[in-house]
Amino acid sequence: MGAGGNGRLTRSLGLRHVFALSTGAMLSSGLFLLPGLAAAKAGPAAVLAYLIAGVLAVPAMLSVAELSTALPKAGGAYYFLERALGPSVGTMAGFGTWLSLVLKDAFAMVGMSAYLVLIVDIDSRSLALVLITLFMVVNIAGSKASASLQLCMVAFVVAVLGWFIVSGLLETRSRGFDGSNLDPFFTTGSSGVFAVVGLVFVSYGGLTKVASAAEEVEDPSQRIPLGMALSLMVATALYTLGVLVAVAVVPPEVLHGDLVPIHTAAKAVLPSVGVWLIVVAALAAFASAVNAGIMAAARYPMAMARDGLLPARIGVVGSRGTPVAGIVVTSGAIAVVVMVFDAESIAKLASAFVLLTLGLVNLAVLVLRASRIASYAPAFRTPLYPVTQFAGILVSVVLISRLGPLAWGFVIVVSVLSWTWHRLYATGRTKRAGAVRNVFRRWGEDVDTGLDREMSAAMAGHGLRSGDDYTGLVARAAVLSIPEGTGIAEAADRASAVLADRIGLPREHVTERFLETGSLWIQPSDDHPTATPIALFEAIDDDLLVIVRASTGISIPVTWGGSGERVNALFFLAGTTANPGRSLRLAGELAGFLHSGARMVGRAMTEEEVKTALLPDLSVRQYALLPEGHDAGLIGHRIAELVFPDGVEVAAVTRFGVVLPVEPDLVLEADDHLTVFGPEEVMPSAGEPVPIAHPDR
Secondary structure: OOEOOOOOEOOOEOHHHHHHHHHHHHOOHHHHOHHHHHHHHHHHHHHHHHHHHHHHOHHHHHHHHHHHHHOOOOOHHHHHHHHHHOHHHHHHHHHHHHHHHHHHHHHHHHHHHHHHOOOOOOOHHHHHHHHHHHHHHHHHHOHHHHHHHHHHHHHHHHHHHHHHHHHHHHHHHHHHHHHOOOOOOOOOHHHHHHHHHHHHHHHHHHHHHHHHOHHHEOOHHHHHHHHHHHHHHHHHHHHHHHHHHHHHHOOHHHHOOOOOHHHHHHHHHOOHHHHHHHHHHHHHHHHHHHHHHHHHHOHHHHHHHHOOOOOHHHHOOOOOOOOHHHHHHHHHHHHHHHHHOOHHHHHHHHHHHHHHHHHHHHHHHHHHHHHOOOOOOOOOOOOOOOHHHHHHHHHHHHHHHOOOHHHHHHHHHHHHHHHHHHHHHHEOOEOOOOOHHHHOHHHHHHOOOHHHHHHHHHHHOOOOOOOOOHHHHHHOOEEEEOOOOOOHHHHHHHHHHHHHHHHOOOHHHHHHHHHHHOEEEEEOOOOOOEEEEEEEEOOOOOOEEEEEEEEEEEEEOHHHOOOOEEEEEEEEEEEEOOOHHHHHHHHHHHHHHHHHHHHHHHHOOOHHHHHHHOOOOEEEEEEEOOOOOOOHHHOOOEHHHOEOOOOOEEEEEEEOOEEEOOOOOOEOOOOOEEEEEEEOOOOOOOOOOOOOEOOOO
């Protein structure tokens, strides 16, 4: 991945990268290191603990997927929680989530060192520091290179584990239940199993890592939910079956103190080459986990710095499009943890923060849905809402309670320190109040009206999907020009009058909806700054656009979401409540073209030129079908009978001021206005006939 022209993160990660990032973040210590510790506490029933933990992770996975498709921004869980619950909770969540990733990565480094000792005789902690430095350099080089490396490592790990599991299950079957180490299965009863569930839950903490890189995922609306679901299924299967093989073939007196349990199990079921491949796979798994962990965790300080909760220099994106300061700080913190804590302590602390974060993520979905913010329009919605979220919160509370006083105390200390940091440093540097204020509207002035606009911008970052008709939206748009001295109220009134006729609502109601929604993007420009007000309506199925041009500029007051900026064009977008995500994506596409097309819009002399400026590589032509005109031969013919050059389409038919749906059986009538768009090279010059081949000509 590289930085965009403005230094922003760019989208370069596909579905395979999402799967690799999430899976690679999970398949490390949870399987290659933790089974021995888990079996020591629950016996062979530790297998069930892994399975139960995977099932209990489903509510959190669904909530993370919903939030990621609504708010695809760097920072992941921190960003969700800060926007939903406010900066104070967001600061605690940001530090806590970042620390949980640091702890999990440190846990992976402990395991990686244990397996490396099988190959080279070297001090494990010194080696860990060298490896941390290596992964830091890889992440600074760029996230696409990092994610591609991740994909290769995950593919290799899954293939080797597949061989190990198949061979191990065959060996277990040949031994039978009595001949294996599975009897007795419940050595500590069901209570021991549930106690271990909290310990092994850290194994699934990688699910949230992909959310922190959502700003860099292509089409996050589809790829994040699918990638996370596939990742959780694969990881749960590999964990459960891999641990089953380990507890079945390795004697408990050996397994319970073993820091390389899968290697020990592999010696019982695989040939020597397979045993060494397991070691290599373990190292690759640990490497992918640390790589993904640093990549994800580094986005948290960057996102917090963007919001004024940390010094601004931490949020700077480097020349290769990566948050260098965040990567360096994260890598240093991992090194400190490796040097200070033992493996079991790291696992417990990491699990506690993973559970706390996922519980708050479920709460964030409840708050954002209840806030009824119009621009909260996730492409993926959690099924069985709100039962799923309440179940996820309950899971977090119960499992944290079973981790012991060390984990509770650490969570409390970090939370208090984070809150103190927010009070002493961040208070006054941020004015956001969080969506929770929208839920409790009795607080009135404390409602954060800017949150709707920010969510709109985040949603627009998804990019267009196959069913999003941006070209048609622009081609069907009405274009108005207003005289010098016109204020935004009059401009909005004129735009609302046009939309009111098309929507079928009173003009005053349309204007009020634009004011209520508060979704406004201002595109700064030295030549032709623009603004895009957005409102959603229940009465329409298609998105509508009215473009208002003002050569001398219009001031955007605070009541309209501005701060006195003067713009030369207003783009009033009326979206549909039935599909707000599409409306916001279209608005985002429009805003993107305005960065380069605003000057052309300002200089355009005709409506055709305005629309052509917003449609790169396309031209728009409008034709009046007058009985005495050169296109009179089209009158009385159906749209389906018109044969256009390749790439040319009918965008709209306007009859007596009403835009009609373009359907094949629509018959053209006298005085209709036909809007057509197509590639510049095949479109006729202005004033020439409609570009069709027709027998009447």
